[in-house]
Structure formats: C-alpha cells, structure tokens
Amino acid sequence: MASEVELMLTENGEQHIFFIILETLFMKYIPAYSAHGNIRYWTPILGGISGSCVMLALSPILAWWVLGFWIAAVILNLIYTYLGRNEVFSYTFRLLLVIFLSGIATMTYWDQGWQMVMAQALALMLSIKLMELRKQRDAFQFCGLGVLGLGVASIVRFDLSFGVLIFSYFFSGLVLILWQHIFDQVPKTGKSFGLSRFFSVRLAGFALFLTMVTVMLGFLLFFAFPRNINPVLNLGAGLEISRTGFSAEMTPGGIAGIAESNRIAFRTQVNQILHSSQLYWRGAVLWKTDGTNWTPGTPHDFQSSPLPSAIVGEDVVSQIITLNPGRTEHLFGLYFPGRVMDLSGVRYNRDGTVKLNEVPENAVRYQVYSVRENKDSLSSKEKSAGLAIPDGVSHSVYNIAESFAEDNSEPWDIAQSILFYFNTQGFSYSLSAPPGFEQGQTLEDFLIRTRVGYCELYAAAMVMFLRLNNIPSRVVVGFWGGEYNPVGEYWIVRDSMAHAWVEAWFADRGWVKLDPTRHLDRDMSEDQDEASVSDNIPAEQMLSPSVRVVDWLRWQWTNWVIDLNLARQARMWRSVRTSLEQTWTEIQMPDPRDFLKNVFLERKSVMVGLVLSGSTLILILSGLILKRVRPTREHLRTKAGRLLAAKTPGRHDLSAPGAERQVWEWWSSNYPEKAGMIRQVYNDQRYGPRPDRKKENLLRDLLVR
Template sequence: MAEPRRRSLALDPQARAWTQTAAAACLLPLLLQLPGPLAAGLAVVAAVVSALSWRRRLPGALRLVLSVALIALVLAQSRFGFGRDTGCALLAAMLALKPMELSTLRDGRSLLGFALFAPFATFLLDQGPLSLLLGLAGALAALAAMLRLAELESGEAMPVRPRERLRRVGAMAAIGLPLALAAFWLFPRMATPLWGVPERAIARTGLSDTMRPGEWVDMMADDTPALRVTFDGPTPPTSEMYWRGPVLWDYDGREWTASRWFSALPAAAVEHGDVRYSYQVEVEPTDRRLLVALELPIDTPEGTHRTYDHTLSTRRPLTSVTRWRMTSGAPATFDAELRPLLRSAALRLPDGFNPRTLALAQQWRAEAGEGARADAAIVDRALSWVRAEFAYTLTTPLLGRHAVDEFLFDHQEGFCEHYSSAFVVLMRASGIPARVVTGYVGGYRNPIGSYWIVRRSDAHAWAEVWLPGRGWVRVDPTAAVAPERIYDTIADGATRGPAGLQALAPMLGVGDWMRRGWNDLVLGFDADRQQRILRAFGGRDLGGGQLALLFALVAGLALAGMLWLVARGERERDPVLRAWHRLGGRYRRLGLERRPHETATAWAARVVEVRPQAAALTSLTARFSLWRYAPGHEGEARALLRDLRAHRP
C-alpha cells in the first residue's frame, strides 16, 4: 500500500516574515499605480489580514466574505468597466487577501509565485524608472524569501544570515544581467506591435472630443506632464503657445462634441505667416488617439490623420510615450472661403435654450448692422463686456438648463470652459460662425535640458470665429478676464510662493529631466533607434534575419558565461561541510586523502595509524559524524565549525 502523502512543513516565524515582506514589496509598485483611495484601502486590508492570520488561518466563511467584498469594491471603483486597470486592481486585491491562507511551506511558495505577477502587471500601467526599481526590488525580495523556504525544507542547522541571503540573490541577478541587456539591445524590434495593449476601464485625465462646462476641474488640478517640447530654432512667446487639440462643433445645450463627419473632409486651406517653428513633441500616454500641435500644424506627421479643422489624430491609441516631429506657423488666413454647409454647422444652436443670450445677440446685431466690420465690432463688444464685468474662478456653481444665460447674466464667474462655450453661443446667436477649440496653452521651460513642459493643468479651451477675408480667427475670452491663467508658468508661481516652493522648483526640474532621459533611452528605444545604434558599429542596416542571428550569437555567449559563473561558484553551501572538505584537502596534500569507499571514522583511523600526532582527528571525526547523521546534535555546529577550521595535520 502506498505511503500516505506527507503534510507540508509549517512555516516558522522567520520564514513567514520573509514571505509576507516579499509579497508586500511586490504589491507596492502596483498599488502606486491605482487610484489613491483604492490603493490605501487595499494596503490597509493587506496589513490587517497579515496580522490576523499570523498565528492561524482565518475561518473559511470570513475569507469568502472578505474576497467578495473586496472584488465588489474594485468593480465599483472601476464603474463595472473591464480593462487592464480593472484587472490589475483585482490582482492587487487578491494578493492583499492571499496571506490569510499562509500556513505551510506550500502556502508560502504559492504566495510568492502569485506575488511575482504584481510587478509585471505594474508595467501595464506605468513604465517609469520608479516602477522598474520597485518591481526589481520586489522580485529580488521574492527570490530571497524562496531561498529561506528552501533552507527551511532542507533542515539546515545554520540558516543563512539575511545579508548573505540577499547577497546570493543579487549575485544571481547580476549573472543574468548580460542576457537581459542582450535581449533589450539586440532582440529584433517590430515597427508595429503584434498585438495591442488592452484598453483601460477608466480613462486617464486629459483632452477628449467632448466638453461639458465645469467638468475640467480634476484635469486642471493635475500637474503631471502631458507633453514635452523641444524647439529646433526660434521659440514662440509663451502667450502664443496654443497647443491645438480637438475642435468642437456640435452643441446640445449642455455639452460640446466634435463632428464625426468632418474627419472625412480634406484639411482646410491655410496661408501661413513668415515665421515657422520646428519642434519635437514627446507625448505622454493618454490611451486616446488625439494629438496636439502648436497652432497651426503645417504638415501631417507620419502615422497621423488631419481633419478639415486641422485636428490631428493617430492611427493607434497612445498607450506609451511617443515622439512626433512637427512644423507649425501662425495662420495669415484660415479657410477664407467658408462653404455653406460648414457655415450652417458653425451657426447651429439647439432650440429652447438660453433665451436671454439669444435676445442680447439679436440686439447687438441690430445695432451693429451687417458686414465684416459689424462682425468684428460684435466680437470686440463681447470681449469688452467680459473684460469689464467678469471674473475667473475654478469654484463655480452647477449650472441649470439655460447654462449660458446663468453664466452671462447671473454668476459671471467661471473658467475657460464657461467662457469659450458662452462666447461661441453668443457669436452664433449673432450670426457669426464660431466653434470651440480645446488643447493646452503656455508651458514651463525647464532650464535643465532646455525643453518645455506642458502639463495637464495647462488644459484650455478658446473660441474661433469666422470673419470675412481672414477666415477662422482665434479669440480667447478667458485671456480678457484672467491673463495670468494663460501666460504665467509654474516657475512664476514658485517665485511668488513660499521659500520652500522656490527651493523645490529646481528639484522638480531635475526630476522631470531624469524622466525625460528615461523616456528617451529606454521607453523610446524602438526599431529606428536600434538600427541607428547598430549602424554606428556595422555601417549598414541589418535585416530581421541578420538581427536575429546576431541576437542568438550574443545571447549564446551570455548563457555560456552564466553557466561558467554558476559552475565556478557552485560549492558546498553548508559552512560545516565546507570546513570538513577543506580539512580533507589539507590531508590530501600529505597523500592521506579519504578514499571513495571509506567512512569518515575509518579514514581517521588510517590517518592516525600513519601519523600518531594527528590523534585529535579521531575525536573531531566522531563529532562530525554525530552532527551529520545523529539527531539532536544540530546545536553543536558552531563549535564544530570552529574546531574544523583550526585543525592542522
């Protein structure tokens, strides 16, 4: 009859501590990529579960309730949408609960194997240097914990010290580093990926093809970079840095949206001025296809599409850092001949909304008359009104059905969304074609690296009106009431703020410069960069087959080096056995080595017979045999190790 399967060993406190610490280290980088409240809740759950289950497993019913509750919390946080962020959050939730099953050696290995998925899942959400460092630390901690579990299973009398355990894990990682570098630098890069990255359930903050006045507050409080710009020659003044994004035509009384059918029309004719700006834009991931450019782009970068209103969009979602080479120039005329169908779209207003605004617009039109000068006079009159009576604030009340009426006649306070929306409605009601343009404005010049940072908080909305002879003309009503919202930079705010903020500004510049370098050297290493580097060594481009052969050759050499280092460093891990083998080596030099068939006791007797002065070897051998084979003598390891090292023939 088969012997019953032996139960797995119970974890001792040290092995449990190593396992839970490693799991927490793997979970940390993933938590940093989740929404703040959810990440804090999962961290608290993980700490409480680990503390409660330290001595014994939690009851099955309680484990089930916690699992269901946490899954429901994650799904509610993601609004029951499924994407890679939801999947990563569910992984983090399950890892936070996994310690409640930790009891035996098998449980420890299961927890560590599951925890290693967390650092890799982090890279689905962020590929920054901090995520890499924390993920690497978590993986090394998991390997060190696995080494401690192996020591527990082997029953070593003298467990390895924590410092030595970490040193061994670091040495293993260093041995594998050449192969990792070969894979990064030489593995054939695809010009386009074989598969796409799953979409997020909750979109990142950023521009979209819709705008509802009052909903940009979260984005305008987000100081993370949206794009970094490097100019090759002249740099426009900050007041002219309008980064054009989606153009919104359709208005339903509450929300502005981009017209889908404009994407099929060719780009409108533009006559650019004499000044041109050449620059490179580094765009942070948005998971959308929208691309911004300095007004107005002259060319269409490869991989993008330009619509009638000069909105740029990419063929694939921007799921990673991308770079785009562009040339822009201010327009002298922009679609000077507006077709009737487009004029109709730029004058359309929904029925039954904002009667006071419509009445005011009709009054202004009657007083101004008709013609190009009349249109320009109405625009100037509206700007003068804004300049005289309106205020800029991010604290705005929730507007009702007649949102434009309430803003223009009751509150007269708001931010760029309110101003651009109300201005365009007022212009359309006056018979002037108008539309809303969204994007970013301004920027901060980082003196470290000499490039410009445009942050998500620089998001802005302005208006374009169509005037005879000039075509579409930019009008920014927000600038009329709050110029500092447009022209000031983060650096200006720092000089006016507390001394601590002034001291922090250079540090922020250094940090962003380092992140830009990471984007350039690591995240931006694509097929073109790979070929340029190889061309510097070989003088010509390598085809896919040649590149694969080169990678196989270098990887083979790296593997051979790894095997040599492992074989060279392979030795007895137990310090007592290592001292015993060294002792045998000393007698080998005298021609008294132990024969393969001899036991330790028989060998010692033969040595003493030849060299009576080595009588101490007999007692030392007996002590070694007891330590090695007899139970209950594990505690003698330290004294035995000292005497083995001290013994000389």
C-alpha cells in the first residue's frame, strides 16, 4: 500500500501533472455535488458528438454508405451501453469488418485520388473505434483518428464552417478525454455517483478554457510562422472542389447554365457608392465568332505592364476583390480595369482584359483600379477584328441590320435604333429555351421565330447588327449587379449574376457599353437609366439582416486565413511593429537623474514620504501573500488534523487522548481497503519532517467517502 502511494506521488507529479490538476479541480467535488444516477451513457454520447464533427468536415468527399455506417455505429454503441456490455461485437469481428470495408473503399475510390480513399478509411476506423470506446486510452486513440480526419478534410475545404467544426471538435474531444479520465478514477473512490449540473458546468468550462488556449496558440503560430509561397507537397492535386463557373468563351446556353447557380464568385469593396445596375464586372472580351460560339481572339497580345493610360483622377474606381477559386485565369474589375495591385503574374490587354499566368488554385485577393471610359484610338487590328463577319449569316439578319441605317445616319444613332428595336419588337428575356428549341437556337431563330432568349443571344445579335453597319464592336462577358452587405460595406457577386453585354467603338466617344437586355420592356435609354440612379443603395439590393453577419464572418475568414500569403503577413507584422514603436515613443518616461535631483536636492519631503509609505505597504502585502502561498509546516500539520476530523462522522478533537484511535477504528471498519493508506499519508503530513501541499491534496482525495 505504501509503495502505491509513493508511486502516485512521484509518477503523477513528474509525468501526469495535467491530470493532477484535473483531479484537484474535480475529484473532490464528486461526493459533495453529484447526484445518484446512471452516467455510463456520457462516453458514447460525447464520442458521437465529437466524431460527428469529423464526419461533417469530411462530408464533401464522404460516401453515403460510410456516413450510414457511422450512424449505425452510434446507435449500436448506445444500445450496447444500455445493455451493459463493454464493447460492440468482438475484437476479431471489428478488425475483419474494418479491413473489409476499407478494402471496398479503396477499390471504389482509388481512381478519384488518395484523398478520397483516406477519407473513407479514417471515417470507417473512427466508427469502429467508437464501438469500443470505454477507457481513457480509447478516448485518446479516438480523438487522434479525429485529428487525422480533420487533416484530410483541410485539403479540400477551409471555409468558415470548417473552422467552426474544428473548434467544436476540439471542445467536445477535450470534454470526452477529461470526462473519461474522471470516470475511470471513480471506482478508486469507492463511491458511485451521477452527473450534477454543477459538475457538468465545471467540466465543460475547463474544457472550453483549454480549447480557447489551444485556438489562441494556433492562431499565434499561424500568423507568426512565415507562409510558404509554393507548397512543398500539393496534396490537393487532382481533387475537384466547388469553383465558380465563369468561362472566357460564350456558347449557346453557357451563361444560362452558370446563372442557375447561386455560388459566390467574389466579394468586393468599392470606394464609391454605386447602384447595383451600374456594376458591370468585366471578365473577358470576345472578338471572334463562327456564327454560334464566341472566343477571345484578341487582336493584341497581353503584356506584363499596366496600360499606359493614366489611372488617376475622380473617374477612377478602386475595388478590393476577394475572388473564389475558379476554372479561369481571368480577373474581374468594374468597367475598364487598368492596374492590379497585390498580385504577381498579372497580364494586361488593350481591350481591358486582365488575367493571371495560370488558373489560381486558391482564393486570391487583389486591388484593382478602373476607369469608367476608354477613349483610346482604334488600332487597325482592333478595327479588323471588330468588323469581322462570319460565314453563313442569313439574308434575314442582313435585312434587319440594313433597316437601322437611314441616309446619313450617324453610328451612334444606329446603335440607339438597335436598342429601340429590342425594346419595341416583342423580345423577352428567359433563361429557359423556348418550346421546340431545347437543343439551342440559331441567331435567325432568335430574331425571327422565337424572340425569347438570354443575354448571350441579345449580345451576339447586337454585335452582328453593329458590324453589318460598319461599327466596330465586341462582346464582353462577366457579371452584372451585386448584393450589398452593410455590415462589412462590400458587395457579393454570385454566379447567377453572370452576364454578357456589348461594347461598340465611336470616333467621338471611344468604347461605349451597350446592353440590349436592359432595354427590354423599358421606356428609357441607357444614359437616362444610369443618370437617374440614386446615390443611396436601396434596401432590396442588400442582404437580408439574418445573413449579413454570417457572410461577413465568411469574408473575413477568407481574407485573414485562406488568403494569408507571405506578402500580407509581412505587411501585417510591419504594421504591428510600427504601432508598438509609436506607442513606446509616445510614453514619456521620467529621467531617473532628474527624479533624484528633485527629491534630494530640492528636499521634497512629501514625495519622499509617499515613496517610503508605498514601499512599506508593498513589503507588508508581499509578506502576507508569501505567508498565504507558502504556509508554515505547523500550519500544514494542523490542517491535516482538521481535515481528518471533518471527514470522519461525529465530533472529534484530535488533540484529546485516544481521539485518533477512535477515528482509525471507524475508518478500518467502514473503509478497510484504504484505511491503511489514509493513515500513512496522515502520519507523514501530521508528524513527518516535511509536510507539503502534495500530501495534503492526496489526503483530501483519499478521505472522499
């Protein structure tokens, strides 16, 4: 018995200090604050909660049958716990089951990448481990598998909800480990107990504290460690994830298909108050067509330096854009983007197209400066590309185009006549194909037979009309509009806002935006519509109040976690250093020599008295604190006697002759299994040469009845 006590003191004190703290905080409250009841369900419940966090994190790549197996494991674990059995099935059966199911997952998902295989295997092993979750060792192994599962999930997702799941998992996992440790120690106390509200709140609070410390340290390391520009291992290669659907080409129904998605393409802050109808986000410029499909076919090559036109003055619009991963290298910006900041590998074109050297794998954040007008002269290559007519244009289209030109008509008047034509000839906008044209419709079908279509058809038709009237023109694809979030003062642009419009070149105006779809069933011109826009953003263009804060959190998560690159990290720490230096400079510390001169040479007795009084008070308080923190040996001996008397039924004065003998007789008759250990620890603490806090805490735990 004595050797067991010494082992607990030395081994726990040196190797398991964490659980010494845990037992000190909780074990002494078991008899006083616990109620009788059945507590064996808490282990499977906590395991199910923490494991479910991992399953939700892996859900984008988790097979439905694997998720079903997890649900079955949770249910079976609860049933077997109710029946009083330690494990679900035998060890051999569980081992064969996990090998068999992991083999099926490997054969099924091997061609989809090792990430898919690893996700299924970890989920299956986590399910099997839940079936045998009974001891603290099992809890550690279970939580270790969960951490591996979150590591695999981080390859395919790192959104805000994933961060919430990580926090929830660490919290529930810590509660599971802490609870299991206490639950395993209960038989040693010789008393059965239930889980009271006080005990639950105290345990959850301690786990929450540890979780917060872990998260704070994690963020500190995340922001402190330098970011690697190129990852050492591209672990996510070959695994397709959700991306924005923008395409730099225009095919029949292409934009209509994108517009059916409500995914967020990007979020952006604009330095001016604009109406959503003014937000034309340029993505790509399309010059070349075969009569059906449109492709860039840019007449000029891309260059690495920004456009020579000055991006200065009141007409410049600045935007900070956080672009979600996509399938295109094109960057977006309002009107005519001229310069992109905070990104490398950017290339520019005369037509306002801006793109990267390659498709970004992760979200990118950049600042772009745009001008509202582009009055650059028309080059010969641009004129040739902007007037090109494909083969196979029908005579009906030619006849309609000729009807817009009258004698001595100016190009601008012809363009306005085309817009008026779409506004007055019964055209309507629809993302769905008209009956009988589900496989697509030609330009002639759209203009003559159906007069129903989406923005691609209107843009293609207007460009054809303009070119047939010798007006250089091109198609621009991107996004139109946005949803405003007043919480972060930024716009949200979704795939459903994908759009195509027209730009035509006029000698006295330069390149001008023309959007035929905005003139359907409207009795106004392009200029009138934009001029009538208010500076205030209407409420119907804002996000609903219920989702504003949540979306703002997602946006901040993307900015400060997903898109934290080396350059932004360096700027952040430089800003922190500058702020600290300024704060330190503003603090005016007195010169010690001047202070002594004022005290001793000028004999300021009042100041001397205050200093001496304050010093004396500090010394007295320090002594009291040290006495409280470091009690004397006599105090510890006296406290041991009081503790034994308080834990023994009846009133006992241990200083009276024979009182200790009566106490030991009671403990020997009621708790013979630990009476000897209690007596040894008590004698060491009460009469030994070196009483200390460690023996006092051990005695307190042993006296729990």
